[in-house]
Structures are given as C-alpha cells and as structure tokens.
Amino acid sequence: MAIPTIDDAALVNSYISGNEAALETLIKRHQSRIFGFIYSKVGDRDLADDIFQDTFIKVIRTLKSNAYNEEGKFLPWVMRIAHNLIVDHFRHNKKMPLYRETEEFSIFSVMTDDSLTIENKLISDQVTKDLRQIVEELPDDQKEVLMMRLYQDMSFKEISEATGVSINTALGRMRYAVINLRKVIDKHQIILTN
8 A cells, every 4th residue: 555645735834843854855855856957057066065955944944934935836936946046156156158149049049948847947937027127128119129029920021010110120120129138138137047
C-alpha cells in the first residue's frame, strides 16, 4: 500500500506550526529543480550552492514571519525568490549579459519561446512586464506604431492606412521607437533575460 504524498501547502503549514522536518521534505522534493534552475543561469556550482542556500534562508524567514501567502504555489514562489537573487547577484557584480537589439536578434524574441518551463514562464512574464513599462515611456506616435507592429502583427502598409501616415513615416516611427527603447533600457540598466 502506497503512502499518500503530502502536498506542498500542507507541508508549509506543518512547518509554520513548528514541524522542522516538513521544510526538509519540501527542500528534498524541489531541490534538483531549484538548484538546476539556478545553476543553468549562473554556470558555477559553488555560486549556485550559495544562491540556493540564500533562497532557502529567505524562504525560512518569510515562513517564520508569517508573511507567506502564496497558497498552493510554493515552487513558483521559491523560483521567483531564486530568480531575484540571481538577478541581484549579477547586478551587484555587473556581469549580467545584456541583450542588444541587432539585425539578427530582437529583444522582443525573448517572449516567443513556445516550450516554456515553469521557470522560463516566470522570467518571461517579468520580461514582458518590464517591456510594457518601457514601451509606456515612448512618445505616443512611436508607441502606437510599435504596438500595432508587435502586438497586432500589422504590416507597415496596414499601419500606414490605420494611422493616416505614409509607409516611410510609419517605418521611421518604428525605427525611432527601437532607438528610444534602447536608450531607456541603457538608462535604467534594465535586464531583459530569459
């Protein structure tokens, strides 16, 4: 007869109630995924170990202070903590690879991964949120063209007809939108990573 598996939420509640072994079970259950995620981003086993430990120090502090409210979403919550610690580490050490817009690569392509894991989805969601905030800083005419092109998949001919400007003007606005996005990204040292 198989022993029923206790779900994460029950283990979290058990730990909060004083059962230290419940946290050990949670760590063992998710250790390989969380460590693998961290290691895949930093590429250094010792650093990954440090960030893994820091992640669970934060988890323990949050749980012990009764500040945890991610009911039933323990793993994504821990992954978000790990991701934030990774970003903090790279920002602190100024080694985070920054994506640069080139002819071969568009910063918007980081949002088109069809095979998203939970970890990649969390990061992709953050990148999407960051991009939307950056786009909001553009002048209205550039933002309009950019939104039509990227989010509505309109051709420059369709954009020209919808906005009542020439195709060259629409192309120019798109070009300036990309230039201005780069400036905002550099100015705020925004990291767009997947």
